[in-house]
Amino acid sequence: MTFSAWENYKEKLGDTRPWDLLNPRTEYVSDEEAESKLSICKECPRFISLTTQCKECGCIMKAKTKIKYAECPLKKW
Numbered sequence: 001m002t003f004s005a006w007e008n009y010k011e012k013l014g015d016t017r018p019w020d021l022l023n024p025r026t027e028y029v030s031d032e033e034a035e036s037k038l039s040i041c042k043e044c045p046r047f048i049s050l051t052t053q054c055k056e057c058g059c060i061m062k063a064k065t066k067i068k069y070a071e072c073p074l075k076k077w
Contacts (some may be wrong), residue, residue: 012057016070027068037065
């Protein structure tokens with residue numbers, strides 16, 4: 001089965017959505033854990049340091065790494 005570009009994007013995004021940051025029920029990890037995840041991202045060749053975005057999912061990783069249930073699309077964390 002072939003996916004459209006939009007379906008591929010949604011698949012890589014996982015369950016995390018940008019508006020999760022505005023949801024008062026969103027659970028967050030500690031600052032230390034978020035920094036640990038972000039440091040893994042910074043070493044990845046799919047990381048865009050200028051915008052702190054992931055080329056795989058398009059997320060701003062400085063924000064995504066703070067969300068408890070967020071996952072790396074490459075399964076690095």
